[in-house]
Amino acid sequence: MKKLLALLFTFIAFTPAFTQIDAGLFRYPDVSKTDIVFTYANDLWMIPKSGGTAVKLSSPAGVEVFPKFSPDGKRVAFTGNYDGNADTYMIPVTGGVPVRFTSHGYPDRVVDWTLDGNKVLFASSRES
Secondary structure, three states: OHHHHHHHHHHHHHHHHHOOOOOOOOEEEEEOOOEEEEEEOOEEEEEEOOOOOOEEOOOOOOEEEEEEEOOOOOEEEEEEEOOOOEEEEEEEOOOOOOEEOOOOOOOEEEEEEOOOOOOEEEEEOOOO
16 A cells, blocks of 8 residues: 555656646847847747837747847848758748748758848858
8 A cells, every 4th residue: 555655646746747838948039229039939039128028920830049130120030940950031020921041951040141131141061
């Protein structure tokens, strides 16, 4: 009987450890003149620098990381993993459907924008 109670207690004590929600952290922030963009729970979020409520920019199934504002602050480039490979994407700060910039077998990581805001700089091992 004592063994059964010990086993039951062990099961109850460790069950919450296996049922925790996989919550993401606030990561990879970037700052424009007026806003902050960051990754939380594998999605892109934006909040005014003055404070307020964060708004989700993207919600497709997959992971979005390394967001970077364009120099004019109207677009955000980021690395997205939607189909098993990390590629570079862009989304307007008003939200919408991400536009894919790269598509090949090697992973890409957004680094920044060019100063004129016409191109996205990214790191890749495809031509190293």
